Amino acid sequence: MVKAIQFHRVTPKFQYCGTWNYPLQFEGFIRSVKCDFKVVLPGEERDGLVITFDDGDMSVYRHAFPVLKKHGVRAIVFLIVEYIGKSDLWDITLLGKRSVHLGWDEIYEMRDWGIEFGSHTMSHRNLTTLSDDEIGYELSESKRILESKIGKVRCISYPFNRVNAKIVELARRNGYEYGFGGAGQSDLLIKKEAVYITDTPWSLRVKIREQPFAVYRYDRIKQQVINYFTIATMLTKKRTKNRVQDAEAH
Ligand SMILES: [Zn+2]
Numbered sequence: 001m002v003k004a005i006q007f008h009r010v011t012p013k014f015q016y017c018g019t020w021n022y023p024l025q026f027e028g029f030i031r032s033v034k035c036d037f038k039v040v041l042p043g044e045e046r047d048g049l050v051i052t053f054d055d056g057d058m059s060v061y062r063h064a065f066p067v068l069k070k071h072g073v074r075a076i077v078f079l080i081v082e083y084i085g086k087s088d089l090w091d092i093t094l095l096g097k098r099s100v101h102l103g104w105d106e107i108y109e110m111r112d113w114g115i116e117f118g119s120h121t122m123s124h125r126n127l128t129t130l131s132d133d134e135i136g137y138e139l140s141e142s143k144r145i146l147e148s149k150i151g152k153v154r155c156i157s158y159p160f161n162r163v164n165a166k167i168v169e170l171a172r173r174n175g176y177e178y179g180f181g182g183a184g185q186s187d188l189l190i191k192k193e194a195v196y197i198t199d200t201p202w203s204l205r206v207k208i209r210e211q212p213f214a215v216y217r218y219d220r221i222k223q224q225v226i227n228y229f230t231i232a233t234m235l236t237k238k239r240t241k242n243r244v245q246d247a248e249a250h
Helices: 023-036 058-071 104-113 132-150 165-173 201-209 213-249
Strands: 002-007 048-055 076-079 116-119 155-157 178-180 192-194
Touching: 002 023, 002 201, 023 048, 023 058, 023 201, 048 058, 058 104, 076 104, 076 155, 104 116, 104 132, 116 132, 132 165, 192 201, 192 213, 201 213
Parallel strands: 002 048, 002 192, 048 076, 076 116, 116 155, 155 178
Antiparallel strands: none
16 A cells, blocks of 8 residues: 655745745655655555645745656645635735745646646535535536646545545545545555654654654644644634625625
C-alpha cells in the first residue's frame, strides 16, 4: 500500500500557521525522501511514497515546483476548483495578507512537466457534514471541470482528512480511483501525513515509517489538533462573514 506526505505552502515568507515550509527546508525533505523511499504516483507500484500538496497555493508553483524539477520528483497537487486563480477566501489571513491560488497557466505548465492534479472538491467544505447531494456535487462537479481543462482526474483529497464510508462510496461512484485521507484501508483511503514548519528530515521519516511508535502517536495527535483548529477557524470566519453580510443588508 502506498502512503502519502502532504504539504501546503512552500514560501520564504513567515506564515502564522504550521502548515508551511521554507523552500530550503522543502528541498531537504525532497532529498531525504528520494534517498530513503521510492517516490511514486498512485497505481505505479504496490508500495511507495506519494508527495502531495493540498489547496493549490501559488507558492507551490513558485517555490516547490523548481525543487521538484531539479530533483526529477513528481507529485500530485489537489485543487479547490472554486478557488483556482483567486485569492484565498478562507485560510487565516492575518495582517491583511492573502495567499493566491494557482491559475490555469501554472497548472498547464506543471502538468506538462509531469505533475498530476487531483480534486480537493469545489469549495473545501468538510464532506462529513454535508448531505448526499452536496457531497455528490463537490465530488462530481470538481472532477468534471478539472477534466474539461486538464484531462483525466483519478485522485481526490478529502478536505481536513474528514471521510467516512458513504463518502468513499460516492467517490468510487463518481469515478475516483484513489482517495487521500483515511487510515490506509484501501486505494480510496490512502493515509497521508501532514508536513509542518516544525518538521525535520528525521521527524518526517518517523511519520512515514510510523516508528518509533510513541513518537509517531504523538505526531498523529498533533495533526488531529491542528485539523480541529483549522475547521474552528473556518467556522468563525464564516460566522463573521455572515454577520457582515447581515449588517450590510440592513
Ligand atoms: Zn485543504
